Amino acid sequence: MPTVKNIPGPYRFFFCSFDCYEPKHIHVQRERMVCKFWLESVMLSKNHGFSSKELNLIHQIIQSNQNKLMEAWDEHCG
DSSP: OOOOOOOSOEEEEOOOGTTTSSEEEEEETTTTEEEEEETTTEEEEEEEEHHHHHHHHHHHHHHHHHHHHHHHHHHOOO
């Protein structure tokens, strides 16, 4: 599962190779919590354990890095 580097904060941003058939998205993990956001229109898809406050922060980080994440998706899933 490729990780997108150089995004500050305590989160791991990554892709799953078997998800490339889905619309562009990113998985985010911290400790045992994980969530999934759609990238083209940044929106929460799934959440397992993050609080609403933390999801709002993750949403902001994704929006700030949207171009980088979309480029990483294109490189990985082509």
